[in-house]
Amino acid sequence: MTTLVVGASGATGRLLVKQLLDRGENVRAVVRSPDRFIETVGNHENLSVIRAGILELSDAQVAGHVDGCDALASCLGHTLSLKGMFGAPRRLVTDAVRRLCDAVKAGKPEKSVRFVLMNTAGNGNRDLHEPVSFGERCIVGLFRRLLPPHADNEDAADYLRTRIGRDDAAIQWCAVRPDSLIDEGEVTEYALHASPIRSAIFDPGKTSRINVAHFMAELATGGDAWRAWQGKMPVIYNAVSNVGER
Template sequence: MTILVVGASGATGQHLVAQLLEQGQYVKAVVRSAGKLPESIRNEHNLSIIEASILNLSDTEMAEHVAGCDAIASCLGHNLTFKGIYGKPQRLVADAARRLCGAIKANNPEKPVKYVLMNTSGNRNRDLDEPISSAQRGIIALLRLLLPPHVDNEKAADFLRTEIGQKDTMIEWTAVRPDGLINESEVTEYEVHPSPIRSPIFDAGKVSRINVAHFMANLISNDDLWQKWKGQMPVIYSKEMSS
């Protein structure tokens, strides 16, 4: 398989690229600077590095990079700095999803391309009746006002849910919602649920970035797993930390 990974130099994106390469997949990694990728994977023969800011690519360039890909994985996010949170582009994740999906359709693929979005447990799946307390609803309303990245995550998932939907013939999607990201060096046991099993605001769990990458990589390569979760927004927790 050929997979395009955007946000490949990020904390989770690096793990995802490594996981896919370990599976023997061919990876196209979009990064602003090749030097931000770990040396351990930078020279892998199955890795093609595209040095670019994803939203600065023209529609033609985007379509060229997407051509021939079986899947696209987005680990895009905003740096936790003042500029990263409040500077431009404020709709990085959502605009990238829209443009990448547009590139898929421009190429008119023979079979559906998988789009795997890394999202957040703080974003509800509005296709399901996920319960939410009034206190949590109030906090999320504040997050929408104060933190543009939260709105970006919501809009990215909403684009896939409402504009791509469940019956698109060219694009299938899954939005993975990690809860409480932490750093670990090895994959551990984790569990995946259709909806949060605890409050992401008042009782958040934890999941390692490498576990999130492992799940995303398996979604792409394992058709049975994909069929189970496509069109959904699964929530992932590291198992020993979920209770």
């Protein structure tokens, strides 16, 4: 199987690429700086590197890279700097999701393509009407208005949830919601929940990037994980962070 990964050079994206390659999958990685990416990931016969920003590619180029893929995975995000938070492109993730989905549909694949989106526990799944305290609702509302990356994450997941939906013939999807991201060297036990079990604002849990990458690879390659979470927005925590849960 072949997976196209956008945001592949990011802290989680490169871990996802490694996870997929370790499973024997073919990977097409879209990266801006291939030299640094290869230094981290290494050369691999199953890895094809596409030097570009996903929004810089023409529609025809996106369609060509998507063609023949069984899965798409987005680890795109905004860098934590003034330019990254408030500069262009403000709708990086949403526009990438839309363009990739348009390319899949234009190609009329014989079987549905899996789309795995890395999102955030700070974004609620409005299909489930998840309970949120008044204080958290106020803060999230401010984030939505003042921080473009938060609104972008919400809109990207909503695009899959409302525009693609659960019955699309060409695209199936899953939006993975980690809580506060940390770095760890190895995959550890992690827990998955349909909705947050703690406040992402006032009582955040921890999620290692390598655990996110492992779960996204499980989803991209299908199997039990995909059957359990397709069309949903699972929240992922490191298992150790569940101690003392409310």
